[in-house]
Amino acid sequence: MTVTLARTKRTFTVRTGVAILGFLAPAIVFVTAFTYVPLFIGSQMAFRNWNLNDLRDQEWVGFANFQEILSSPQWPTVLSNTAIWVFGSIIPQFILGFAIALWLRKKFRFRGLYQALVFFPWAISGFLIAIIFRWMFNADFGVFNDLLLRSGLVSEPIAWLAVPITGLIASIIANIWYGVTFFAIMILAALQSVPDDLLESASLDGAGKSRMLFSIIIPYIRDTLILTVLLRTIWILNFPDLIYGMTGGGPANQTHTITTLMVVTTRRGDYGVASALGLIVLAILIVFSAIYLYVLRDRKEQA
Amino acid sequence: MYERSGLGSRVARIIFLGIWLVITIFPLYWIIVTSLKTPGAIYTRPIEYWPRAFSVDNYVNLFERSSFSTYLLNSLLVSTVAATFATFSALFAAYVLARFHFRAKGLVMMAFLVTQMIPAFIALGPLFLMMTWLGLRDNKIGLILVYIAICIPFSTVMLRGFLANVPEALEEAAMIDGCTRIGALFRVIVPVMKPGIVATFIFNFVNSWNELFLSVTLMLRDENRTLPAALNSFVSGIAIDWESLSAAAVLTVVPTMILFAVASRYIVQGLTAGSVKG
Numbered sequence: 001m002t003v004t005l006a007r008t009k010r011t012f013t014v015r016t017g018v019a020i021l022g023f024l025a026p027a028i029v030f031v032t033a034f035t036y037v038p039l040f041i042g043s044q045m046a047f048r049n050w051n052l053n054d055l056r057d058q059e060w061v062g063f064a065n066f067q068e069i070l071s072s073p074q075w076p077t078v079l080s081n082t083a084i085w086v087f088g089s090i091i092p093q094f095i096l097g098f099a100i101a102l103w104l105r106k107k108f109r110f111r112g113l114y115q116a117l118v119f120f121p122w123a124i125s126g127f128l129i130a131i132i133f134r135w136m137f138n139a140d141f142g143v144f145n146d147l148l149l150r151s152g153l154v155s156e157p158i159a160w161l162a163v164p165i166t167g168l169i170a171s172i173i174a175n176i177w178y179g180v181t182f183f184a185i186m187i188l189a190a191l192q193s194v195p196d197d198l199l200e201s202a203s204l205d206g207a208g209k210s211r212m213l214f215s216i217i218i219p220y221i222r223d224t225l226i227l228t229v230l231l232r233t234i235w236i237l238n239f240p241d242l243i244y245g246m247t248g249g250g251p252a253n254q255t256h257t258i259t260t261l262m263v264v265t266t267r268r269g270d271y272g273v274a275s276a277l278g279l280i281v282l283a284i285l286i287v288f289s290a291i292y293l294y295v296l297r298d299r300k301e302q303a
Numbered sequence: 304m305y306e307r308s309g310l311g312s313r314v315a316r317i318i319f320l321g322i323w324l325v326i327t328i329f330p331l332y333w334i335i336v337t338s339l340k341t342p343g344a345i346y347t348r349p350i351e352y353w354p355r356a357f358s359v360d361n362y363v364n365l366f367e368r369s370s371f372s373t374y375l376l377n378s379l380l381v382s383t384v385a386a387t388f389a390t391f392s393a394l395f396a397a398y399v400l401a402r403f404h405f406r407a408k409g410l411v412m413m414a415f416l417v418t419q420m421i422p423a424f425i426a427l428g429p430l431f432l433m434m435t436w437l438g439l440r441d442n443k444i445g446l447i448l449v450y451i452a453i454c455i456p457f458s459t460v461m462l463r464g465f466l467a468n469v470p471e472a473l474e475e476a477a478m479i480d481g482c483t484r485i486g487a488l489f490r491v492i493v494p495v496m497k498p499g500i501v502a503t504f505i506f507n508f509v510n511s512w513n514e515l516f517l518s519v520t521l522m523l524r525d526e527n528r529t530l531p532a533a534l535n536s537f538v539s540g541i542a543i544d545w546e547s548l549s550a551a552a553v554l555t556v557v558p559t560m561i562l563f564a565v566a567s568r569y570i571v572q573g574l575t576a577g578s579v580k581g
Binding site: 016017019020023024026027028030031033034035036037038039041042043045050052096099100103104114116117118119120121122123124125126127128129131132133134135136138140141143146177181185189234237238240241245259262263266267271274275278279281282285 | 316319320323324326327328329330331333334337345346347348349350388389391392393395396398399400403405411414415418420421422423424425426427428429430431432433448449451452453455456459484509512513514515516519520531534535538545548549552555556559560562563564567571
């Protein structure tokens with residue numbers, strides 16, 4: 001590190017400055033032009049009456065778009081759907097992903113092959129997952145109903161995607177399937193950083209398995225766990241593809257989360273309201289992240 | 304071994320991991336099997352978990368009834384070009400961020416990381432307008448530009464991680480021998496970190512290949528559709544033709560799975576490097 005610093009200081013000339021700028025330029029130009037500029041345009045649209053189908057007047061309307069959203073009869077459902085979607089997905093994903101990572105930590109024959117097979121959902125897009133699961137949840141010819149009927153758990157086929165609550169449940173099941181891999185990968189990598197001799201000495205001292213898990217392993221990888229859960233929560237909140245592909249927000253707009261509602265609103269051309277929804281998502285993300293990090297940091301200081 | 308696992312816990316582990324393997328593989332198995340059944344067979348009960356007869360009729364019909372080969376070529380073109388440009392732009396940026404210390408560095412890193420947090424589709428509407436102004440709406444170049452921008456931040460972070468493992472002495476030696484900085488980058492560093500670059504390229508390719516919402520927003524004509532947009536139009540109708548759709552889904556998934564299998568080790572390495580060291 002110090003070597004680098006010394007060398008850089010010595011050679012940090014105008015020429016180097018130009019080189020730095022030149023090397024960074026393509027990346028910065030692209031990200032600015034096609035991420036930050038549209039983001040900026042979008043933020044001011046949220047305060048305008050902006051509709052693609054009527055471009056004549058786009059006057060400033062202050063918070064009218066936000067009022068329209070918050071006062072719509074649909075809004076409470078959208079909010080509760082979003083909460084159910086995020087927490088109903090993240091908690092099982094975390095628990096299953098952790099369990100798989102723990103079981104994969106010890107080497108066994110074919111572990112590499114097993115990992116490759118189990119991690120493959122990663123390569124598939126959320127939208128395709130939705131299509132595949134939509135077929136499996138098909139009321140007449142779907143696998144889920146077939147298995148439930150055969151096992152005698154239900155006597156009539158369930159019209160999964162035709163009813164709001166089961167539509168949401170089906171989407172969450174698909175999402176759990178999809179997301180466990182991510183947790184397994186991240187947690188497994190963290191577990192491999194836990195020194196073996198630490199566990200060995202604890203084992204010699206007579207610590208049981210659950211004791212080792214809660215007193216040694218979890219505290220050791222705590223930071224990774226906190227960060228992974230946070231990143232994943234943000235990601236799931238920002239992930240409309242699956243519900244969009246499975247239910248399209250239906251039936252009767254009853255399975256929308258904030259982000260699927262935003263996509264559908266954008267596709268209708270109602271950019272003002274869609275941008276306002278986007279800013280609401282952003283606000284929720286910031287507040288959630290702040291509270292989450294604050295609560296978890298607080299506990300660490302007390303301990 | 305520090306844990307003396309008894310027979311019971313070993314059996315439990317094998318059962319658990321086995322069940323999870325079946326759960327993971329089944330949806331893929333099911334869509335492939337569905338696509339290979341004879342026409343009509345998927346709409347019969349009881350469900351055939353192993354088809355009585357295999358056929359490729361669904362695939363033949365897919366290509367005959369829709370412009371699937373056009374969608375396939377569009378996706379291939381857009382993803383390849385976007386991934387190439389994104390990977391190289393990111394390589395340059397990652398090189399500077401890994402090797403130099405300058406005042407705006409923190410700001411650049413932050414600007415890249417923030418893009419990973421914000422919902423990408425806030426920009427859907429504005430991008431549609433921008434592309435209209437630029438005359439690039441309903442144009443593959445427009446879609447490629449946006450995909451490059453989306454891929455760059457994460458690629459930069461990933462490549463920077465790989466670059467940190469390449470000793471600086473390598474390029475210093477090359478530069479003493481008369482190489483320019485850019486020459487040193489391409490002649491010395493690129494060969495050494497080839498696996499990382501390939502993994503980044505594949506990651507970008509797969510992400511562009513899979514992208515749905517920008518594609519359906521920016522591309523209007525049928526002949527310009529990419530695969531996800533085409534699949535979206537297949538499921539948007541009143542009655543879904545599951546026979547063609549299952550074949551289309553398989554053809555969309557399989558290339559990305561092969562690519563991921565090739566690069567998964569490096570991608571996992573790139574993804575987890577930051578979190579473990581942190």
